[in-house]
Amino acid sequence: MLTLKNIHKIYNKGKANEFEALKGIDFKIDDGELVAIIGKSGAGKSTLLHILACIDSYESGEYHIDDTLVKKLNERKLADIRNRKIGMVMQDFALVEDFSCIENVLLPLDFSHKKGADKKEIAMKALKAVEMDSMAKKPVSKLSGGQKQRVAIARAIVNKPSIILADEPTGALDTKTSAEIMKLFHTLNNQGKTIIIVTHDLEIAKQCDRIIEISDGKIV
Numbered sequence: 145m146l147t148l149k150n151i152h153k154i155y156n157k158g159k160a161n162e163f164e165a166l167k168g169i170d171f172k173i174d175d176g177e178l179v180a181i182i183g184k185s186g187a188g189k190s191t192l193l194h195i196l197a198c199i200d201s202y203e204s205g206e207y208h209i210d211d212t213l214v215k216k217l218n219e220r221k222l223a224d225i226r227n228r229k230i231g232m233v234m235q236d237f238a239l240v241e242d243f244s245c246i247e248n249v250l251l252p253l254d255f256s257h258k259k260g261a262d263k264k265e266i267a268m269k270a271l272k273a274v275e276m277d278s279m280a281k282k283p284v285s286k287l288s289g290g291q292k293q294r295v296a297i298a299r300a301i302v303n304k305p306s307i308i309l310a311d312e313p314t315g316a317l318d319t320k321t322s323a324e325i326m327k328l329f330h331t332l333n334n335q336g337k338t339i340i341i342v343t344h345d346l347e348i349a350k351q352c353d354r355i356i357e358i359s360d361g362k363i364v
């Protein structure tokens with residue numbers, strides 16, 4: 145379970161350009177839920193997702209993953225949670241364009257102690273789950289937007305996280321490809337994974353169990 149209590153996020157704190165991007169966010173997300181976070185551009189969706197993913201900090205409030213208070217952890221423990229529990233699909237994919245699909249999916253596995261051959265097998269399984277195994281050796285730079293999105297999802301699931309966070313996973317895709325990507329998230333959700341999708345597309349949001357709307361850093 146993810147629990148946020150009165151979370152405030154301030155960018156450039158104490159400087160002239162100080163900006164409060166989150167102004168007291170409260171919610172709970174149960175294990176196995178499929179949740180959409182919606183809101184206008186600049187509302188604070190990515191900021192919120194980055195805090196949920198433990199890749200960004202917050203100024204005040206409390207964020208718990210199960211019983212663990214995220215704020216008190218040191219870097220090593222945070223990295224451990226990120227690696228084991230959370231799979232993140234970034235808004236711009238954040239893939240290494242010159243690398244092949246499998247090389248990208250192998251990246252999060254580099255921190256594990258598994259043998260090289262085992263890692264390849266695990267990466268291929270993740271690519272297979274998103275139906276990209278046949279293109280494993282193709283450079284990411286030669287893929288379509290939908291294919292890149294699939295590889296980004298494969299990379300997010302390769303460590304078998306229980307939580308998957310996706311920032312605008314259908315933002316750059318046509319309707320048909322969006323539907324395919326959503327089908328993939330539904331399959332992962334049916335396997336018991338908690339999934340949180342940031343989107344500005346209400347049709348995508350309606351396919352989730354619950355919609356959390358944020359506006360100007362607050363829940364509405």
Ligand SMILES: Nc1ncnc2c1ncn2[C@@H]1O[C@H](COP(=O)(O)OP(=O)(O)OP(=O)(O)O)[C@@H](O)[C@H]1O
Binds near residue numbers: 163165187189344
């Ligand atoms: N690193 C940063 N430094 C300063 N301000 C930032 C930073 N990142 C985001 N902001 C500001 O915080 C606000 C929320 O940004 P955020 O990226 O969370 O919005 P968003 O809802 O994801 O928007 P979009 O739909 O365009 O992706 C915006 O006003 C943005 O300008």
Ligand SMILES: [Mg+2]
Binds near residue numbers: 189191311
């Ligand atoms: Mg964003």
